[in-house]
Amino acid sequence: MVTRFHAHDLEVRRDEVTVRGHRDGKGLELHGRHVVLAAGAMGTPPLLFRSGYGKRIPGLGRHFTCHPQFMACARLDAVVDAHRGFFQSVGCSDSRFEERGFKFETNFMPPIIFSMLFGGAGGSVYDMIGDYRRMACLEISIRDDDEPGAIRPRHGGGTVIDRPLGASHRDKLADATQVVHECFVQMGATDTWFCPRAFSVHPMGGCTLGSDPADAAVDESFHLFGEERVYVCDSSTFPNAPGRNPSLTVMALALRASEVMLREA
Amino acid sequence: MRPEPSSAYLTGLQIRALVRVGNIYLPGNAEFLSFEELGCVEHVDGVVAHADAADLRMLRILLTALWFLPRSLLGKIVGLGLRAFHEDFPLAATFRELDYGLNGLAKTLYFSGRKGSTCPEPDPLELMGYSPKVE
Numbered sequence: 001m002v003t004r005f006h007a008h009d010l011e012v013r014r015d016e017v018t019v020r021g022h023r024d025g026k027g028l029e030l031h032g033r034h035v036v037l038a039a040g041a042m043g044t045p046p047l048l049f050r051s052g053y054g055k056r057i058p059g060l061g062r063h064f065t066c067h068p069q070f071m072a073c074a075r076l077d078a079v080v081d082a083h084r085g086f087f088q089s090v091g092c093s094d095s096r097f098e099e100r101g102f103k104f105e106t107n108f109m110p111p112i113i114f115s116m117l118f119g120g121a122g123g124s125v126y127d128m129i130g131d132y133r134r135m136a137c138l139e140i141s142i143r144d145d146d147e148p149g150a151i152r153p154r155h156g157g158g159t160v161i162d163r164p165l166g167a168s169h170r171d172k173l174a175d176a177t178q179v180v181h182e183c184f185v186q187m188g189a190t191d192t193w194f195c196p197r198a199f200s201v202h203p204m205g206g207c208t209l210g211s212d213p214a215d216a217a218v219d220e221s222f223h224l225f226g227e228e229r230v231y232v233c234d235s236s237t238f239p240n241a242p243g244r245n246p247s248l249t250v251m252a253l254a255l256r257a258s259e260v261m262l263r264e265a
Numbered sequence: 266m267r268p269e270p271s272s273a274y275l276t277g278l279q280i281r282a283l284v285r286v287g288n289i290y291l292p293g294n295a296e297f298l299s300f301e302e303l304g305c306v307e308h309v310d311g312v313v314a315h316a317d318a319a320d321l322r323m324l325r326i327l328l329t330a331l332w333f334l335p336r337s338l339l340g341k342i343v344g345l346g347l348r349a350f351h352e353d354f355p356l357a358a359t360f361r362e363l364d365y366g367l368n369g370l371a372k373t374l375y376f377s378g379r380k381g382s383t384c385p386e387p388d389p390l391e392l393m394g395y396s397p398k399v400e
Contacts, residue, residue, distance in 0.1 A: 083397050111376040111395055116368055121290045121343050126297055132393045158319030196350045 002030065009051040010035060010230070017229045034229050036261075037207075038254075041151070041236040042159070045206035048217070048224070049153045057225050059216045063208045064151045064161060065144040065241035066200035068169050071109065071117050072180045073137045074189035081133050082108040098243070101143040101168075102176040108137045117195040136187065140176045141202075142169050144241035151206040165198060202246050207236035221264070222257045233257040270307045270381075274314065279325055280306060282332035287371040289336075289343050297389055304381015305374040305388075312373050324366060343367070 005028060007021040017035040021028055037044045045061050053060055090106045097103055109117065111129060119125035128135075149163030165173075177194055184192045210216025213225040218237050224230040233254050235246050242249055270280055287300030300306070313321055331339060346364030349357040380388045 081394075083395060110397070111390060111393060112373050115372045115376060119372070120347055121368070122292055123294065125291060126294045129389070129393055130296070132395065154319065156319060157322070158317055 002028075005030070007039065007047055009047060011051065012227050012229050034231065034261075036231045036233055036257075037224075038232075038234040039236075040234050041203035041206050041238075042161075044232055044234055044236040045151045045217075046153065046159045048207065053217075053224070054153070057217050058214045059208065059210065059212065059225075061150050061152045061206050062148070062215060062217075063205040063239060064149040064163055065204045065238070066149075066161075066163055067144050067202040067204075067241055067243070068142045068163075068165060068173075068198045069200050069202075070140045070142075070173060070177075070198060071107075071137060071195045072140065072177070072184070073109075073114075073118060073135050073193050073195075074184035074187065075131055075191040076134050076136055076187065076189055079133045080136055082106075082136050083110065083132075097176075097179070098143075100175055101145070101172040101243075103141050103244070104176075104180070105139040105141060106137070107139045108135075117197055118193050136184070136189070138180050138183065140173065140180060142172045142176070143243040144169070144204075145243070148205060148240070161203075202235075202241075204235045204238040204241055204246055207232050208239045209237045210239060221260050222253075231257060231261065270304075270309070272310050272313075274310055274321060275325065275328065278332050279328040280309065282328040283309065283370065285336065286328075286331060286339060286343065286367050287375065289340055290368055290371045291375050296392060298384070298386055300371060300375055302384070302386075303375060303388065304384045305377060305379055307381050308374060308377060308379045309370075311377075311379075312370060320366070324370075327363070327366065 002023065005021055005023045007019050010017055010019045016031050016033055019030045019032075019035060021030075037047065039047055041064065048054075048057075048060055092104045111132065114132065114135070115125055115129055119128050146166035146168040149161065151159060151161050154160045180194075181192060207217040208215075209218050209220060209222075211219065216225075216239070218224055218232045222231045222233055222237070224232055235250050237253060238246065238249070269277055272280055275283070284301050284306055287306065291297075291300040293299030293302060313324070316324065331342075334342070342360075342363070346360045346368065348354075349360040349364065376389055378388055378390045380386075
């Protein structure tokens, strides 16, 4: 087991795969007969671009999706200490919201994120954080079925994610915002805020499963197109966004991929 | 006098620029210390050490450039970064990126629960009553 290893790129030779990277500031190469890439939608496509696959597989980087997420918060009269207790202990399973293309989560924000999303700059920061213990939050997660985005290398290093909000996202957000506002009013909120900053903790796609290298990057056996020694198994393989948290689907794909690998061993 | 914080990633000038920007986001009030008074910039390496190499390179360039700007212009830049999330205007996407970089760094340090080695005052998390517990 090699921990704290930062993989940079890989090279496939006739009988082995070399992964180059660094560990504690020192260059390191790892060798194996096969490699399984599982660096996620933010990690796997950039690694493959750095390895020179951008031209060989035109579909690499395409179909990036992410469930755009937005935070809303409300100030209440009473101290609610929403940051205490079990994280995500309350969910909303009302299928009517899912049918309308959004869902809610009770993810309260630690002070860093709270102040960044809602605080602004100057005196307004202290107005918000001074009442931190009276704040309730709801996170809106939008189903990402608009035209997909892309992930690609940035000139000069780094990565660019091109995922603009489309009309479908905005319509769902407006609908969800109205529902959240009604919830907050029912709770007796004295003030409500809707943060315009979209974010996401569900990056998906960019190295998608498919049959055409022009549109995908991984075949149905989880091989990178044209590379029998390289498997990909993480959320980057999602051909589209499932509309719900991706962890369980990643686990199901891992189970399926492991069966394929054992069969091919 | 507060000792000059040292960093393996940023120069003294870049740290001073970060403190100037941090004071615009977090100027302090009767209850809370300002970004500079808290001294949290001492811990900047703990944050930037995890940054992507290209992002860190851009941060260095940005902070160096910001050091030479007057405070009034810095305030306008910070304001544009925040405005860019509410309305569209030329270079709005660039200002949004700039806000994520500067706002994120300043507030990560300020609300990290860490303060300067010579700061005797309570840190912002204590003042907010932030005490995440599972009971």
